[in-house]
Amino acid sequence: MISDTLFTELSSVLEGRLTRSKSDLDQHGQSETWFPLTPPEAVAYPETTEEVAALMKLCHAHDIPVTGFGAGTSLEGQTLAIHGGIVVDFSRMNRVLRINDADMDVVVQPGVTREALNVELRTTGLMFPVDPGANASLGGMAMTRASGTTAVKYGTMRDNVIGLEVVLADGTIVRTGSRARKSAAGYDLTALMVGSEGTLGLITELTLRLHGQPEAVSAAVCAFDEMGPAVEAVIATIQIGLPMARIEFLDADSVNAVNLYSGSDFPLKPHLFVEFNGSEQAVSEQVDLFGEIVHDFGGSDFNWATKPEDRTALWTMRHHAYWAILALRKGAKAVVTDICVPISKLAQAVEETAEDIKASPLDGPILGHVGDGNFHAILLVDPNDEAEIKEAKRLAHLMAERALKLGGTITGEHGIGMGKKSLMIEEHGEAWAMMGAIKAALDPKNILNPGKIVP
Amino acid sequence: MISDTLFTELSSVLEGRLTRSKSDLDQHGQSETWFPLTPPEAVAYPETTEEVAALMKLCHAHDIPVTGFGAGTSLEGQTLAIHGGIVVDFSRMNRVLRINDADMDVVVQPGVTREALNVELRTTGLMFPVDPGANASLGGMAMTRASGTTAVKYGTMRDNVIGLEVVLADGTIVRTGSRARKSAAGYDLTALMVGSEGTLGLITELTLRLHGQPEAVSAAVCAFDEMGPAVEAVIATIQIGLPMARIEFLDADSVNAVNLYSGSDFPLKPHLFVEFNGSEQAVSEQVDLFGEIVHDFGGSDFNWATKPEDRTALWTMRHHAYWAILALRKGAKAVVTDICVPISKLAQAVEETAEDIKASPLDGPILGHVGDGNFHAILLVDPNDEAEIKEAKRLAHLMAERALKLGGTITGEHGIGMGKKSLMIEEHGEAWAMMGAIKAALDPKNILNPGKIVP
Structure with missing residues (x-):
């Protein structure tokens, strides 16, 4: 719990950009999918890395949970502060810092959205191709290892983040990677951070690979x-x-x-x-x-x-397909599934999934990134009907088990968040404990997005 | 120290494939470059993952250091058992287990060399393109995050290893990744292992991405x-x-x-x-x-x-350039440098390096993977002349500092091993301690290739 004294102290670190207003808390307690409203205790709007570091130092000293928030477009409740504490909204850290034409890379703050970046790049002949559909923030995209329609050619965030500045649990600022196109200098901390959903640190700067705009x-x-x-x-x-x-x-x-x-x-x-x-x-x-x-x-x-x-x-049209499907049923929310299988198993996985859905009372159109073997069933539920949510989860679980049986993964691009944690042990077995050991080593107080990803 | 009792116990786990013969120890105490002979106490030749796990369990119980060995082609002394103990030679785990044509991936044991794999693939229309020059083992290439002449198009081992089976310090067998082309299911343990030089686990199986043979x-x-x-x-x-x-x-x-x-x-x-x-x-x-x-x-x-x-x-000719350069001076060994900079800085980095070498009594031809911004000066030294080795190290240090100043890395592809550890703090700052924390969490007894990479 954040005491009034601590709130004042945190607020002064952020020059007043810390709020407990109900609308702010509610806005940051929502998600795009079926998860119930989970407002945090306060929302912070840092403008610099130093502010993020100072905030983390204080939260570390007082055992206050901290959850990062980009554009709020994640689909598995990654930004929900389920153990309370502070949500750090990066929308004011939204500057493109340096475009390096010759090296085809760019340094950005985490709150820059992918569309905003591409607007800035328009006249350079370069582009940032990773496209999850939503106009997500680049920090958020890195944290969920986002991909989308263009991954078949350009890869995912794993392939396009070449370096990071990260604030660790105790407020230490570190840099991972470099601007070189490759490196063999020790553990790949950049890759470890990408996809960690804010559980190992908060990204305050990203160096991204750019690609030429095609002729x-x-x-x-x-x-x-x-x-x-x-x-x-x-x-x-x-x-x-x-x-x-x-x-x-x-x-x-x-x-x-x-x-x-x-x-x-x-x-x-x-x-x-x-x-x-x-x-x-x-x-x-x-x-x-x-x-x-x-x-x-x-x-x-x-x-x-x-x-x-x-x-x-x-x-x-393709990017609006999610909203188009939601509009099929008035008032419906979606349980969005996201399995990815070796492409040789894709037809089987989609066909068996379609049969499951046909045999269920729920509707669940299927679409996906077929070049990656990644697809989604958008299961439509009445968010107030527990039986429907249960049925959707049953279908989602069947899909996840099928993905694993076929050599695939329970999530191709949406991540774990709240929705898939119970499946981690099935996908990773003993390797899940390894993730837990890494988390415990880097965040021993478990204040960074607690309750997500690890055991 | 391995007692005779323990040697017998370890040997029985490996059905006798454990040796203390001087020739074996010497062969595994050599390196391709200037490092002095560093024979281990024993060399193990496992044939199965279970044997590796049983060996690790025993070594874990008795605090015996374990260092992996593929084809012995690494250039920074990665395979040298500098704290004694056992070298695990993977040459008998050299089977290609499954070629999945439709998914363009292959499952191999770590002792398979890249040339042997490509011979097996010849009739499939597929190939494994990563090419560091030497006929390295694929396990070793993963562990040093190898790349080479084709990285400009096909990427490094980071981009081409999609899953691993790894034996951890305590003998636990884990699987990282899957056969799906992408995943957002938690921390990227595959990427963490690739480039870890045997300090976090021993690779016993790899799933690799294949590419079509060009027309x-x-x-x-x-x-x-x-x-x-x-x-x-x-x-x-x-x-x-x-x-x-x-x-x-x-x-x-x-x-x-x-x-x-x-x-x-x-x-x-x-x-x-x-x-x-x-x-x-x-x-x-x-x-x-x-x-x-x-x-x-x-x-x-x-x-x-x-x-x-x-x-x-x-x-x-290009692949033999290293040997060609060594042959310029009879009896010489090489101190091989390996910096990588943003490509816009490459001309400057090469020119300044050439000037340093010109002003030095040593010879050091320069060559490299210009599309990646990665180059090597092959500094020729008399391995018995301490002054020459010191001068070569001085030049290498200048190059590394130059790489960092220009936004690059101290090693593009050769890794850290013994040769570059002292530079890690300069490249990574506080992030080096993060690597240490991960190492301590996953190998608290520090028995996996101790003395390498981390503080």
């Missing part, structure tokens, strides 16, 4: 009668080495939701949304080859969108 | 009058997004050594060795574009080698 981009949508051949077409494409920039799968239910929400008129069949980018010549070659593959697997003809506005419309 | 490959050599324009040509190539498969720099001294050793007759100037791969059409486009760039920066004409035997000859 040409071509996107398209195509329908299949069945999901199996759609996935097989994608496997064949990967195997011949065609570098897809995005390759997304939507089942017929998802397509129906998108049609209703965005006014499109796609046939109610499984679809692939695909994008190629590169030089004019390379894209043209890739589009032709992909067209042949899709034809061989019985897919429909494509309409290729090469104009930026058409592509934007297409990917906006 | 077409084209390699070439070209000369520049100065090093600066050569590096600028490479920067320009990266910036327009041309995907080079390899891009290597050799200074005039290195070229001289290669000529003497391999019988080639390259002009005594700085050279780039380059390779493009992909579809016929893409390679042809890339070769043309690169040719234009090199021409703009004043490089010589290329002779493109498209026949496999010509390319093999070219890369064999």
Whole structure:
């Protein structure tokens, strides 16, 4: 509990940017999914690394839990302060500090959103491609090891964060990584931090890898009668080495939701949304080859969108699919699943999941990043109906067990948070205790986002 | 110290595959570079994970240091048992366990060498591209976070190890990662293990990412009058997004050594060795574009080698450059430096290093992986001349400090081992203590490769 004296002390460290106003607490106690409102005791708005360090020092001295908050777009309750304490909102640390054109990297504060970064980069010929759909903050994306539609070509946050500044549990400021493109200098602390969901430190600065804006981009949508051949077409494409920039799968239910929400008129069949980018010549070659593959697997003809506005419309539709699906049922909240399997097992995993959902009273359209073997069933529930939440969790558990049985993981990109902790032992076995040992070593008082990830 | 009783007990666990023969101890007490002979007390040859686990349990109970050994090709004394105890030689755990074509991954034992793996893969259309030059074991390559000539396109071991089986200090067997292409399920223990040089566990199995064998490959050599324009040509190539498969720099001294050793007759100037791969059409486009760039920066004409035997000859020359340089001085050993800087700083780093070496009595040809900003000066010393070793260390220290000043790292790919530990505090500051805390949490008795990496 934060005493009034401590509140005053913390507030002075932050020059008054610490609040207990109900609206602020409630706003930071919400999540995008079905978790109940969990307001923290106070919300801090630091503006500098030194403020974050001073805040942590005080919280460390007084055993106050601290939970980081970027844009609040995580899906597993990562930002909920379930043991109370302070939520640190990084929205005021939102500056792009240095763009290094020649080295194709950028140094940013954690509150910069991916869209804001790409606006700043527009005239440089460079871009930051990782795209989880939501306009998440880069600090948050690093902390959940986010990925999304472009991971098939550009990788996840694991591949695109090259260095960090982090404030540790006791307020120590450390730097991990460097601006070199590779290093063999000891343990990879950057990779350890990425995906740690704020349980090992608070990120106060990120060095990110940038990529060249492609000369040409071509996107398209195509329908299949069945999901199996759609996935097989994608496997064949990967195997011949065609570098897809995005390759997304939507089942017929998802397509129906998108049609209703965005006014499109796609046939109610499984679809692939695909994008190629590169030089004019390379894209043209890739589009032709992909067209042949899709034809061989019985897919429909494509309409290729090469104009930026058409592509934007297409990917906006895809990014709004989550909201489109939520809109299928008034007042519904979502239990969002997120398994990832070896791509050879993807058709089986999706088909068996679809059967489970069909046999259940709940609706759960399926869509995902088929090039990574990662998909989501968006299970629609009445958040006040415990039986429905229980049923959704049962379905989610079946999916997770299936993922593990097939050599995959319980979460491809959403992370653990509150939603998946009980499954960690099933995925990691004895390695889960290893994570616990690392957490205990770096945060012995367990004040950094306590209750998340580790035993 | 290993008592005779303990030796017998350990030996029985390994069905007799534990030896104290002088030749075995000496062979495992050598290194590729200037470090003095450091024989362990015994050498173990396990054949299964269970044997490794049983060995670790016993060593844990008796506080016996354990150091892993793959092919013995590391350059910083990683495999030297400087606190005595047992060296575990993985050469008998050398089976390729499962090739998963559709998922483009492979499961191998740690003693498989990269060349042996690629021989097994030859007919699959797939390959494992990470190529540090030496025919290193894959377990060893993971442990030093190896990279080499192809990292510019395919990344390092960090990017190509997707899962591990590891025996921890107390003999517990854990699995990290999965066969999914990405995961957000907790701390990235795979990345923590990769580059840990055997200080956190012994790798007993690896799951590696494979890549398609390219349809077409084209390699070439070209000369520049100065090093600066050569590096600028490479920067320009990266910036327009041309995907080079390899891009290597050799200074005039290195070229001289290669000529003497391999019988080639390259002009005594700085050279780039380059390779493009992909579809016929893409390679042809890339070769043309690169040719234009090199021409703009004043490089010589290329002779493109498209026949496999010509390319093999070219890369064999490059891979033998280390031996070629050693052969410049009879009886010499090498102090091999390995800094990596942001590529915009590479010309400056190489030029200043060359000046230091010119002003020194030692010879030190320079070569490196210019696409990564990573280069080596091979400092030739008489291993019995302490003054020379001291001078080489002084030069190496200057290089490391320069790398840090320029935003880089003290080692791009060779790792820390014995050679660079004193520089860790300079690179990592407080983050080095974090590494120490992780080590203490996972190996509280400090029996895994003690004396390496951490404080």
